[in-house]
Amino acid sequence: MDILVSLFYILIFPGILFLGVFSLATEFVDRKLHARLQNRIGPPWFQPLADFIKLAGKEDVVPDQADRTVFKLMPILAVTGSVTAFLYIPVWGTNALWAFPGDVVVVLYLLTIPTLTFFLGGWYSGSPYSLIGAARAITQLFAYEIPLFLSILAPALLADTWSLSEMAQFYARHPGYTPVNIVAFAVAVVALLGKLEKGPFDIPEAETEIVAGTFTEYSGRLLAMFRLALGIEMVVGASLIAAVFLPFGLGVGPVIGFVLYLAKVLFVVCLLSLLRTVLARLRIDQMISFCWKIVAPIAFLQLLVDLLAKGILHG
Amino acid sequence: MPDKVRVPIGPQHPALKEPESFLLTLVGEQITEMSVRLGYNHRGIEKACEGRTYVQDVYLIERVCGICSHSHSTAFVQAVEEIAGLEVPKRGLYIRTLVAELERVHSHLLWLGVAGHEIGFDTLLMYTWRDREVVMDLLALLTGNRVNYGMNTIGGVRRDIAEGQKQGILNAVDALESRTKYYIEVASQEVTLINRLSGVGVVSHEDAIRLGAVGPTGRASNVARDARKDDPYAVYADLDFKVITSDHNDVYGRTLVRVGELMESYKMIRQLVRNMPEGPVAVKAPRKIPAGEAVSRYEAPRGEDVHYVRANGTDKPERVKIRAPTLANVQCVAHMLKDRYLADLPIVIAAIDPCFSCTDRLIAVHGAGREPQTMDWEAVRRYGIEWYRARGTDFTDLNKKLRVKIA
Numbered sequence: 149m150d151i152l153v154s155l156f157y158i159l160i161f162p163g164i165l166f167l168g169v170f171s172l173a174t175e176f177v178d179r180k181l182h183a184r185l186q187n188r189i190g191p192p193w194f195q196p197l198a199d200f201i202k203l204a205g206k207e208d209v210v211p212d213q214a215d216r217t218v219f220k221l222m223p224i225l226a227v228t229g230s231v232t233a234f235l236y237i238p239v240w241g242t243n244a245l246w247a248f249p250g251d252v253v254v255v256l257y258l259l260t261i262p263t264l265t266f267f268l269g270g271w272y273s274g275s276p277y278s279l280i281g282a283a284r285a286i287t288q289l290f291a292y293e294i295p296l297f298l299s300i301l302a303p304a305l306l307a308d309t310w311s312l313s314e315m316a317q318f319y320a321r322h323p324g325y326t327p328v329n330i331v332a333f334a335v336a337v338v339a340l341l342g343k344l345e346k347g348p349f350d351i352p353e354a355e356t357e358i359v360a361g362t363f364t365e366y367s368g369r370l371l372a373m374f375r376l377a378l379g380i381e382m383v384v385g386a387s388l389i390a391a392v393f394l395p396f397g398l399g400v401g402p403v404i405g406f407v408l409y410l411a412k413v414l415f416v417v418c419l420l421s422l423l424r425t426v427l428a429r430l431r432i433d434q435m436i437s438f439c440w441k442i443v444a445p446i447a448f449l450q451l452l453v454d455l456l457a458k459g460i461l462h463g
Numbered sequence: 464m465p466d467k468v469r470v471p472i473g474p475q476h477p478a479l480k481e482p483e484s485f486l487l488t489l490v491g492e493q494i495t496e497m498s499v500r501l502g503y504n505h506r507g508i509e510k511a512c513e514g515r516t517y518v519q520d521v522y523l524i525e526r527v528c529g530i531c532s533h534s535h536s537t538a539f540v541q542a543v544e545e546i547a548g549l550e551v552p553k554r555g556l557y558i559r560t561l562v563a564e565l566e567r568v569h570s571h572l573l574w575l576g577v578a579g580h581e582i583g584f585d586t587l588l589m590y591t592w593r594d595r596e597v598v599m600d601l602l603a604l605l606t607g608n609r610v611n612y613g614m615n616t617i618g619g620v621r622r623d624i625a626e627g628q629k630q631g632i633l634n635a636v637d638a639l640e641s642r643t644k645y646y647i648e649v650a651s652q653e654v655t656l657i658n659r660l661s662g663v664g665v666v667s668h669e670d671a672i673r674l675g676a677v678g679p680t681g682r683a684s685n686v687a688r689d690a691r692k693d694d695p696y697a698v699y700a701d702l703d704f705k706v707i708t709s710d711h712n713d714v715y716g717r718t719l720v721r722v723g724e725l726m727e728s729y730k731m732i733r734q735l736v737r738n739m740p741e742g743p744v745a746v747k748a749p750r751k752i753p754a755g756e757a758v759s760r761y762e763a764p765r766g767e768d769v770h771y772v773r774a775n776g777t778d779k780p781e782r783v784k785i786r787a788p789t790l791a792n793v794q795c796v797a798h799m800l801k802d803r804y805l806a807d808l809p810i811v812i813a814a815i816d817p818c819f820s821c822t823d824r825l826i827a828v829h830g831a832g833r834e835p836q837t838m839d840w841e842a843v844r845r846y847g848i849e850w851y852r853a854r855g856t857d858f859t860d861l862n863k864k865l866r867v868k869i870a
Contacts, residue, residue: 186589355478356583356809358805427655429659431804433804
């Protein structure tokens, strides 16, 4: 029986099936909204699924110059990393499927894995475009990762816990503390844009410069897997932001709670869409200086605010 | 990462709309060396002109470029009219100028969108291209075609503009003007856009003159050259307009110049519509053009377009030479990209508004020092087959296999 439950968790909910379907749905919302904001009609609802099936049905071409093992392994690792991170994020209510003190760090760590796989996959593709894309992906990682960590850790400090579920419980008990972290929310959204390689931070896959960057040599099922990983990463990232910064309506039962969770994730996705619509792509040097000179100091400021708030409230 | 990476941009690359090749050597993100190779689009139009009559040539020349088709055909007919000594009626010149300015509007709006796309700002592309439809529809209404208008003929224009169409033109211009004002606002306020454009692709005033930059590329470096002002053709002498310049010297300046020129074009279109005189639109041109030669200058949206025509008294020209503005501007690109970043490359190339198929009309002989040799078709074919066979591809083999399969 235990095995069946575990299989259900892994394959159906909150595992691959749910995340896959939800990520395709959010991709549709993202693409449709992006299109409508650009005065286009946009794709029909099944387009992300159709794209996925089409890619999955195509031949995998591995370049002669590429390292076959790494090239084929990386897309699988990317999906695994982003799916696993979801297990520790509370969906409805205040409890994740699994929780332990310190799971915040684990989630953030697991969310870095897709970027690392993009880097390695591009690096071992053997194409100059992939090489530059890979170098950009890893450079960009150093720019947004610190602000993202800081922006998630600041609310954790205030809640005095290293577990996402306990954080949710704390903010559910004290909803008045949530607005304190509003700046960290903004920082997290910006960092998530960088993590998902979406405009204005789509530098590693800048079409007009390096074709498709790290993904240039990928095709067929492997590319489908990478795209799925990015989609799931978007859902997981948005869920993380929703769990940490939008902790309202948590005690209303599973059905309404679940609908509320979907609404929160879609809200974050819409924010991401809006930002990528209204901004031009930055250069990698501009992106790094923006993240280090503006976003990171703001994140530090938030940390300071949370420390002070903690001192006043608990002391 | 290896010290130096060689990255081919082209002949096939998403940033380029036409095949041309830029081979870059990168250290990190910085471009240290760059070699430009043009000539993938040579179509032999000049030679083809010599085999056709003047009237047929007008339509052939119109197809030199898809965007500034009217520019090339006007430059050509102006040269022929000068040789033949034809006096084009005023109304014909007004209509010719009107289409020319409408073409400038559609070309600059198109450029604005392409520039947005090159810096990853697709929203701008979608917006400007939607607005561009207004002027495209207008051109289709006036001339019957969206792209190759077929408006010019030797001695005037082929279609008149009806009184009822005038209000439609003015309405369209009003709508476009308000949209252009919005883009000026965007260009002066949107931070990421300004960051990506200013300080990029710098050409100083002196360098712009030395490298012979023309059109908006030169005017953005404060070179106030404009054939419409310096050597007025058609009815530009009757029109009140300013030559827009900028002293930014960079891609941002080129954007401001183009947007400014849009506003000037709207002004000119209004004047043209209001002051259009009555009368015929064309005079009859002789089939045979008397011997003589002429150079015609025309300020195309991309810069000065120069046509040279030599006539020998028959109904076919002896020589036609076209110097498209991109040929003058492409020299600047390598200068602009020196020690810049890879990310700047697409927008710097796009900022001269290149049109490579218009430019490719010169054959450079590689391997100078060898005796030039003349080959007939069969010999060229054999030479090609041998050349590829020496490099491991046998096309005759391929043919055999194909034939077997079919049988």
